[in-house]
Amino acid sequence: MRLAAVLFTLSISSLVLLRAQKDDQLAPYYPTPQTVVDKMLQLGGLKAGEKMFDLGSGDGRIVIMAAQKYKADATGVELNDSLHRQSMERIKTLGLESTARVIHGDLLLQDYSSADLLTVYLLPVGNELVTPILEKQLKKRVREQLKENLKNEFEEIQVDPIRLNAFETVT
Numbered sequence: 001m002r003l004a005a006v007l008f009t010l011s012i013s014s015l016v017l018l019r020a021q022k023d024d025q026l027a028p029y030y031p032t033p034q035t036v037v038d039k040m041l042q043l044g045g046l047k048a049g050e051k052m053f054d055l056g057s058g059d060g061r062i063v064i065m066a067a068q069k070y071k072a073d074a075t076g077v078e079l080n081d082s083l084h085r086q087s088m089e090r091i092k093t094l095g096l097e098s099t100a101r102v103i104h105g106d107l108l109l110q111d112y113s114s115a116d117l118l119t120v121y122l123l124p125v126g127n128e129l130v131t132p133i134l135e136k137q138l139k140k141r142v143r144e145q146l147k148e149n150l151k152n153e154f155e156e157i158q159v160d161p162i163r164l165n166a167f168e169t170v171t
Contacts, residue, residue: 026122026123026125026126026129026130027123029080029083030121031059032062032121034061034065037061037065038065040062041066041069041072041119044117044119045117046072046116046117047116049071049073050072051073051075051114051115051116052066052073052116052117052119053074053075053117053118054076054077054119055077055107055112055118055121055130056079056121057076057077057102058078059086059090060076060083060086060088060090060091060100062074062076062119063087063100063101064087064090064091064100067096071099072117073099074099074100074101075102075103076100076101076102077102077107077110078102079105079106079107084102107130112133112134113137113138115138118134118138
């Protein structure tokens with residue numbers, strides 16, 4: 001069986017929630033520090049050749065590190081025109097077009113059924129909307145012990161409380 005770990009960061013701080021500028025926005029743009037990106041991918045157990053998706057990929061830093069350092073087949077989904085363009089320019093500059101890409105579109109309309117790892121940072125309303133989609137596409141929840149392990153790891157790198165979930169896909 002192939003595991004698809006889904007990392008939900010529900011709240012990094014109340015300040016982040018205040019940064020959302022529109023009522024219909026699923027997440028604010030909040031760049032994740034590179035050390036946190038690396039730790040997330042490491043804790044997610046990402047391996048070379050695995051498919052990973054970053055929902056609401058912002059400037060593409062998670063997608064880029066997944067492709068560049070972990071040799072994964074990395075896909076981001078970003079609705080914002082400027083962030084999508086910035087991501088794709090960086091991917092091209094780094095020569096990662098064969099292993100990294102960012103879809104310019106709505107993260108609620110994508111197919112994640114091939115994912116081995118998903119990273120998600122959304123406001124609570126976004127999490128509420130995407131959770132049923134992921135549950136349907138990724139099948140059954142697993143690895144509840146991952147929640148506590150990841151929380152402890154992130155506390156070591158001084159990130160405020162997070163909640164993590166994992167899903168398993170049946171192959």
